[in-house]
Amino acid sequence: MLRPSTATLADVAAAAGVGESTVSRVLRNHGSFSQKTRERVLAAATRLGYVPNRIAGTLASAGSRLVGIVIPSLANIVFPDVLRGASQALEAEGYQAVIAVSEYDMAREEAMIASMLAWRPAALMVAGLEHTPAARALLAASGTRILELMDLDGPSIDIAVGFSNREVGRASARHLLARGYRRIAYVGHDLAVDTRAAKRIAGFEEVLHAAGLALVDRETIPTASSIEAGQAGLERVLARAPRLDAVYFSNDDMAFGGYFLCMTRGISIPGDLAIFGYNGLAIGRVLPQPLSTVRTPRVEIGATAARLATENAPAQRVDLGFELVPGGTA
Amino acid sequence: MLRPSTATLADVAAAAGVGESTVSRVLRNHGSFSQKTRERVLAAATRLGYVPNRIAGTLASAGSRLVGIVIPSLANIVFPDVLRGASQALEAEGYQAVIAVSEYDMAREEAMIASMLAWRPAALMVAGLEHTPAARALLAASGTRILELMDLDGPSIDIAVGFSNREVGRASARHLLARGYRRIAYVGHDLAVDTRAAKRIAGFEEVLHAAGLALVDRETIPTASSIEAGQAGLERVLARAPRLDAVYFSNDDMAFGGYFLCMTRGISIPGDLAIFGYNGLAIGRVLPQPLSTVRTPRVEIGATAARLATENAPAQRVDLGFELVPGGTA
DNA sequence: CCGGAAATTGGCAGCGCTGCCAATTTTTCT
DNA sequence: AGAAAAATTGGCAGCGCTGCCAATTTCCGG
Structure with missing residues (x-):
């Protein structure tokens, strides 16, 4: 039975009858050593149940294999998708993801950024371009590779990977106008905290205004986005403004709520009411009438960010675009 | 402008005109120091843009505030929910989550466990009770607090938090039998890799057999679970065994695929065909006919595990149960 | 079989911080 | 005021590992 892993490099070295640096070289497969030595060291390490201490290794070599990721939420599949792309690419390169969830709270985000920086990560990924001034200062001064994800509408600190949310809003509006709505x-969740949703609706209204139109109504649920919130939001809008053509939801979750509310109430889609979402979630594609929405390259954004984080890339902005999915609901 | 954070404790000490240990005490708010000293140290730290190096701190104090979490997937909302519960509770206690995603691959899980252990985490959470022998040995010998989540059907190493998947299967079968089906x-995804899904169907069949029945057909998609897979799976089953009463899906995602296939094909639910899922996802509750399924306490499992990880709890098994949601589809 | 090049190997000084302990200063009590 | 107790403070030895450099061994060509 192995004892609670307390074996150190020195123990292995003693057991194998070689020096510490030799053990270090063998275990990292770095530098030169003879085949015979290698076997002896590996045998000793196995026998002692040696687990290297990466804390010590990192301190000694000044350079961790940790990548911090600060995301606003895990409540829908959007950020898990980003994480998935990132973690897969990171693992392939031997890096590990340390994650923190800010719950769309800028002050918490700032605290988490400071907290992550204390681990001297190889890179730090954060969602969006908006941060508290102190957080921006921390990021900029850290000397760490910084990646801002999912937004390109505004100045970035180092590397930005994403697409233009404002343009998503514009494209969505153009689509609805072209279809005659x-x-x-608009039915959305709290815009004060979700700045990317705010940018989308801003782009949306821009196009509307350019066409001499304006939103007929606008319902903002002061809670997190959810299917239930979408349902409740549409309910309230319908009570206030019954003569609607179309509803633009802040995301697919909200739109699903609206979709099923219509279904339940016998409101025909898109005849009586058109529905448009954002995100391009899988379930939207298998609805009897596929949801009209905008598909975003979430996994790819995570993967691209991970690649840039581990390469020695220059500061840059990577636009991965988005795809308008006409669907059948608008 | 702050220079790329290279300031160390010693720099702050020099700038404040005090000793290193004093700075350390002030910054950790631990031990005693005068108010005047405190201010001087804090001012110096701010002026230098000092960011503590937790790598060094952890090495010196032998005890990290890191908690490793190894999960099988981020492809649907299930594990993000667990993560959410865990990360929230962990952050509240000043811990940070390091995550790794095994993609349901036991060998990768083993490698990831070894990798996490190298960070000397305060605790390590893994999904399920099945691991490679080497992984089990590593976990057991690590001396680290181990938490196995989402499964109670089998022996656990240290702490297990979850519910019985086998009992979920039994309860589901009883429900369907009671309704006269x-x-x-059965339509499921790869059972060889998802051992918890395998336990559910085993429990399900157990009850069927006890009632003198057996599954009429069984379609297993050799890929990851997804809405599309559920749709394709049901399609194939219907082609083979047209005279079905009900279909038990391995999870809600798969069930949604089936649900919308029926909707599209004009198959009435549950009149022509009953559908039963597993997980209790939010979207199932707003369908025109709410999905019949089993709701699992995912967020709570994560939160409970986090609490036990940070307390000095004894080895134990915590059954958080599940809830059968009758719904309207079965 | 010898000298020099190449391959191996070990020693040891840190990496930046914390914990322990002793030294110093301040406060309290008789 | 003097002694004892309490509060502050600094010094310094590690934590376990890596990087550098020098020492030792092995390998080759002539």
Whole structure:
């Protein structure tokens, strides 16, 4: 039975009858050593149940294999998708992801950034371009590779990987206008905290205004985005502004709520009411009428960010674009 | 402008005109120091843009505030929910989550466990009770607090938090039998890799057999679970065994695929065909006919595990149960 | 079989911080 | 005021590992 792993490099070295540096070289497969030595060291390490201490290794070599990721939420599949792309690419390169969830709270984000920086990560990924001034200062001064994800509308600190949310809003509005919808309402979640949703609706309204139109109504749920919130939001809008053409939801989750509310109430989609979402979630594709939405390259954004984080890339902005999915609901 | 954070404790000490240990005490708010000293140290730290190096701190104090979490997948919302519960509770206690995703590959899980252990985490959470022998040995010998999540059907190493998947299967079968369904098929994803899904179907069949029945058909998609896989699976089953009463899906995602296939094909639910899922996802509750399924306490499992990880709890098994949601599809 | 090049190997000084202990200063009590 | 107790403070030895450099061994060509 192995004892609670307390064996150190020195123990292995003693057991194998070689020096510490030799053990270090063998275990990292770095530098030169003879085949015979290698076997002896490996045998000793196995026998002692040696587990290297990466804390010590990192301190000694000044350079961790940790990548910090600060995301706003885990409540829907969007950020897990980003994480998935990132963690897969990171693992392939021998890096590990340390994650923190800010719950869309800027002050918490700042604290988490400071906290992550204390681990001297090889890189730090954060969602979006908006941060508290102190957080921006920390990031900029850290000397760490910084990657800002999912947004390109604004100045970035180091590397930004994503797409333009404002342009997503514009494209969505153009689509609805092209299909002939004129009396359009918006149902969204808290814009003060989700700055990317705010940028989308800003782009959306920009196009509307350019066409001499305006949102007929606008319902903002002060809670996190959810299917239930979408349902409740649409309910309230319908009570206030019954003569609507179309509803633009802040994301697919909210739109699903609206979709099923219509289904339950016998409101025909898109005849009586058109529905448009954002994200391009899988379930939207198998609805009897596929959801009209905008598909975003979430996994790819995570993967690209991970690649840039581990390469020695220059500061840059990578636009991975988005795809408008016409669907059948708008 | 702050220079790329290279300031060390010693720099702050020199700038403040005090000793290193004093700075350390002030910054950790631990031990005693005068108010005047405190201010001087804090001012110096701010002026230098000092960011503590937790790598060094952890090495010196032998005890990290890191908790490793190894999960099989981020492809649907299930494990993100667990992560959410865990990360929230962990952060509240000043711990940070390091995550790794094994993609349901036992060999990768083993490598990741070894990798996490190298960070000397305060605790390590893994999904399920099945691991490679080497992984089990590593976990057991690590001397680290181990938490196995989402499964109680089998021996655990240290702490297990979850519910019985086998009992979920039994309860699901009882429900279907009580509603009069007799010709039941199963549509699931790869059972060889998802051992918890395998335990559910085993429990399900156990009850069927006890009632003198057996699964009429059984379709296993050799890929990851997904809505599309559920749809394709049901399609194939219907082609083979048209006279079915009900279909038991390995999870809600798969069930949604089936649900919408029926909707599209005009198959009435549950009149022509009953559908039963597993997980209790939010979207199932807003379908025109709410999905019949089993709701699992995912967030709570994560939170409970985090609490036990940070307390000095004894080895134990915590059954958080599950809830059968009758719904309207079975 | 010898000298020099190449391959191996060990020693040891840190990496930046914390914990322990002793030294110093301040406060309290008689 | 003097002694004892309490509060502050600094010094310094590690934590376990890596990087550098020098020492030792092995390998080759002539």
